[in-house]
Amino acid sequence: AQSVTQPDIHITVSEGASLELRCNYSYGATPYLFWYVQSPGQGLQLLLKYFSGDTLVQGIKGFEAEFKRSQSSFNLRKPSVHWSDAAEYFCAVGGSGTYKYIFGTGTRLKVLA
Amino acid sequence: GAVVSQHPSWVICKSGTSVKIECRSLDFQATTMFWYRQFPKQSLMLMATSNEGSKATYEQGVEKDKFLINHASLTLSTLTVTSAHPEDSSFYICSATSGDSNTEAFFGQGTRLTVV
Numbered sequence: 001a002q003s004v005t006q007p008d009i010h011i012t013v014s015e016g017a018s019l020e021l022r023c024n025y026s027y028g029a030t031p032y033l034f035w036y037v038q039s040p041g042q043g044l045q046l047l048l049k050y051f052s053g054d055t056l057v058q059g060i061k062g063f064e065a066e067f068k069r070s071q072s073s074f075n076l077r078k079p080s081v082h083w084s085d086a087a088e089y090f091c092a093v094g095g096s097g098t099y100k101y102i103f104g105t106g107t108r109l110k111v112l113a
Numbered sequence: 114g115a116v117v118s119q120h121p122s123w124v125i126c127k128s129g130t131s132v133k134i135e136c137r138s139l140d141f142q143a144t145t146m147f148w149y150r151q152f153p154k155q156s157l158m159l160m161a162t163s164n165e166g167s168k169a170t171y172e173q174g175v176e177k178d179k180f181l182i183n184h185a186s187l188t189l190s191t192l193t194v195t196s197a198h199p200e201d202s203s204f205y206i207c208s209a210t211s212g213d214s215n216t217e218a219f220f221g222q223g224t225r226l227t228v229v
Contacts (some may be wrong), residue, residue: 034217043119043206043222044157051215090156099145099210099218103157 002027004093006104013081014112021076021107023091033074034092034101035065044090050074051096061085086111115141117209119221126197126228134192134224136207142187143209147218148180151204163190197228 005024013019025031032051036044048059055067065076074091088108092101116139126132136146145164149157161182163169169182179201181193190209194201204225208218 032217036220041225044220046217046220049217094218096214099208100147100159100162101157101208101218102159105156108154 002093002102004091004102004104006089006091006107008107009105010108010110012110012112015083016080019076019078019081019085019109021089021091021109023074023076023104024072025074025091025093025102026072027093027095027102029095031074032094032096033065033067034094035059035063035074035076036090036092038088038090038106040087047076047089081109081111083111083113085109115139115209115211115216115219117143117207117219117221119205119207119224121224122222123225124227126226128198128228129196131193131195132197132226134194134205134207134226136190136192136209136221138188138209138211138219141209141211143190144187144212145210146184146190147208147210148182148190148192149206149208151206151223153204157206160192194226197226199228202226202228 003026034049035047050067088106091104094101118137120135148160151157160175161169161171163182163184171177184190206223207221210218
């Protein structure tokens, strides 16, 4: 079965601390992987994506993610969190030629001043 | 990146009425559009896939007679929630793709539907 697992429902970090959000996927073909951020009541903003090539991808707002095929993971990282990063983060998987994305359940990030 | 616009951003309707949500690709031709539903504090669940000029394909468990989808042009898909009830209150998000395998699907900003 195809699925995305985000094991952490809530994460709280202090401003300036590093952040890692976990994402594991199960997908029957070569995965295309995405991280989106959603502020309350807002739509989705794409942070970064992985289609192929370098397994460490850089995104917007200082985020990066590393694709590890052996672990079926695509964890999102940021070295220093800002208060404005507080939001809901979604990991999603799709595939070549398919734009139907499977989303994880999301991780809500809280940032302490 | 490409722009997908949804209208309205939020809508309140009375129980029993129908409401239409539009999804437009502003700067590209969208061969395929997708409609997702997001309940409060939950993830996005795909409802249906619509291809221009053909009938939509609905995911299992989604009532096609309740959620009417029309994709009459390459830049517009509409979702009509018929005979809306309070349990239909949700956040509806569309995405669109030109079919270019080198790009992702692009998401609209979502529509908050409240049925009272």
